[in-house]
Amino acid sequence: MPTNTTGNAATAADTIGQAERGGGTSVLLRDLTRAFGATRALDGLSIEMAPGELVALLGPSGCGKTTALRIVAGFETADTGSVLVDGKDISSVPAARRDMGMVFQSYSLFPNMSALDNVGFGLRMRKIGAGERRKRAGDLLDMVGLAPQASQYPHQLSGGQQQRVALARALAIEPRVLLLDEPLSALDAKVRLQLREQIRTLQQRLGTTTLFVTHDQEEALSMADRVGVMSNGRLEQIAAPDALYTDPATAFVAEFVGVMNRIPGELQAGDQVTALGSTIPVRGHRPGQSAVDVLVRPEGLRLEVVENGNGIVTTRTFLGSVTRVGVQLSGDVAVQVDRPSAEAAALAPGASVAVSLPAQPVLVAARRVS
Amino acid sequence: MAALAERASEGIAPPRRRMTGPLGVSIWRWVVLVVTAVYFLLPLWAALRFAGIGAFGAVVGEAGFTSSLALSVRLAVITTLLTIALILPTAVYVHLRLPKLRRLFEGITILPIVIPPVVLIVGVLAIAPGVLKGTSLLLALVYVVLAMPFAYRAIDAGLRALDLKTIVEASNSLGAGWRSTLWRVILPNLRTALLSATVLTVALVLGEFTIASLDLYQTFPVWIYVNSQTSGQVSVAASLLALFVTWVFLLAITVLGSWQSRKTGGGEVTLFTVARTETRGD
């Protein structure tokens, strides 16, 4: 399916992209706050988006990411703070004039229009003639690989096809900014993967500054230039995907992105922490109390088979080249350790092992009482 | 199913920055609602002035007031029970076993709305057996036909909001029989829809005049008409009273139903659908 996008699509994209080539659009969200009654949906959110960048807003339900997106789109107003596009404050500009393309979560295609008419709708609003409209809409449908479906109605299209039409529709108006509100959440896994690729490819080719909201970390990490992790209306960290993974700034980010083990330890003087029998330096924020949890990834732990070690193997989960070994440590602590599968095959449940921390700086967080 | 998920996440249309008045509410909406309120309330006010407060007291004392009111209420109760007893199992059955016929059914349930009650009663009186003709039961039986479209739509809407097939299968797999499932699983989840159906049926019966008068029964509306020959003021007062009582009754049921359904996480009770409450996205 993606192969259809070469050929015509390449020329179409280049033609459209040229308009953008002169310089993408920068977007600045400055100190946005929004409260719904007693709940603070946004609590001072600030994000700077570079031209042509794809920024993903990632977080659990209720963290405020969709509210932020809708404020940028103009469907909600912030209580305080402003949105600047290319340096200009657009907070008072109505949604219809913001020149941003938006893709909604699902079922946003106009049911009474064919795919072609849907895509051409924004052009019609801009008073572009019928012939030109049809041509541009056709090119866009071609770009998303749906040229044969041009005369079909939304109810005749699958979910994935509908979202591709929605994407084409948003791009038809050559928007300065592209906004995506969890566009893949309602789709099957396989379709989701294909669309992910397609959206990213298109976005890069066109160089459109894009804000992408999702609760799926895999999606965010694989598509975005930078990912902003949000929680309770605040931005916890915004960084490139790999930085987010290896250098999480807070415990929330560390646990939200990827899998994280929590091992009880004691803070020592001089930025050190003791856990699992070793004392290692602390990285980043030191909690105020001495009872802490050390945060370490499954691939960050060392595992050896010994007699009378500090743990017992409980489970083994085959993940491909790596196997995740569940170990029960003394003191009612359970951890996951990743080992190469060949090695892990020799670890039978019930085997006695020793788990230890390598001598690298670790993140710590206040101990969680469960 | 995706359709269900979509329905669950729909809310009221988002607030829009339109021309707003001092209260931040759209001006045109105010105008429309005020004009509407005037049109509907003005005649009530005029009637009130015409009848005079004293007439209300006189109404209760008039001959036939209690008996006709009692008849209307009795008919409302019987009709409601009959309607629900007939429609509920049918609707459930259609949803479960004959889903393809659902469209057809919706068409059938439109029939009574568009058959003039006048014509219906002509036909009924032509074929009804003598023993039935003498009783008010006949009236109730005919009312069931009149109420059927509204009751069916209300219950159908309630069933559509449930994933009926799934919960019945779940109940099934846990060992419940047909009767248990209907009583313990389906019915409690249809409380608001049943409430809607009840409300609609009661409103219909309490306001129905044509068939009752042509069948020569003195229900409350008929009594008002008959009495109007003697005292205009009293009958106007009676009309207002009937209107007011019905309205309060319906409002109470609707509010009660909404309150109850909100406890169990359902939506507000409207007379035709059970609308999902707004879910605040993140």
Next chain:
Amino acid sequence: MDQTVQAPGPVTGPGAPGSEAAADPGPPARLTIPKVLRGLRRAAGIVPFGVYMALFLIAPMVAVTIGAFQDNSGGFTLSNVNAATHGVYLKGFWQSIILSVLTSVIPGILGLIIAWAIFTAKRGRLLRQVAITAAGVFANFGGVPLAFLFIATLGSSGLVSQWLTSLGFDPYTHGFTLYSLSGVVVVYLYFQIPLMVLVILPALEGLRPAWREAAENLGARTWDYWRYVGGPVLLPSFLGCVLLLFGSALSAYATTEALTNGTIPLTSIQIGSFLNGNVIAGQENIGKALGLGMVVIIAVAMVIYVAMQRRAAKWLR
């Protein structure tokens, strides 16, 4: 304790629906005895409903239809139908249709506007409940009480008439009277508008907010949205509801009777007078012919209505 939710009867084995789909197509299905039986068993659940409707809806209608073609001794005749389509009865049909068209289109549009106002109210939960309950009550409020209300309001010595006179404009000297067709139309609005509001609200709920937002996002103003998306999507439902109002207006009986005392010939009233016995002996079946005529008119309207709804269903899912 039976294990499956089925109508009373032996538990079906491998023939249960669903497993059939897995089998290969095989030879074309024939209406074999077991298949017919199974079909009947499946239809068993709606038998009570069917019987009830047959007794209290179909049978009366059949009786009316047959009676329309019977003369006094039970023989076949077309004289009833003939009488029903001429003279004062033809006038009655004509007046009924005109009145019904007026009181379905006007309240249709007004009802839509009002329903939209209610539906889009931001903090409107209480407003909605009050409005819908009121609509439910008013939609059933007709006949003599309603007539009286309006006589007290717009009658020759009604409240509003007197107000207008004191402001210098007496409607009655300018040709308006409550007891004419235009007056009846004003009164009909009182229950037709609420009915419209009640039946159009579900359709409004089918208008997804996402469509409005998407349109706005693409540059559409309010008018554009209604012209290209909202209007077309709502149109089938709207027309269907108007047709419903048409049927309701055609059936209305008591209100005009109370207001005009028969000065305006309407089919429904004419039928009523046959039942009341105010007719020449030997012509009772004309009433049935009139009834048949009404049903024919409404049947046509209903067919159009069902077709409209089907089109609407395609979009509203």
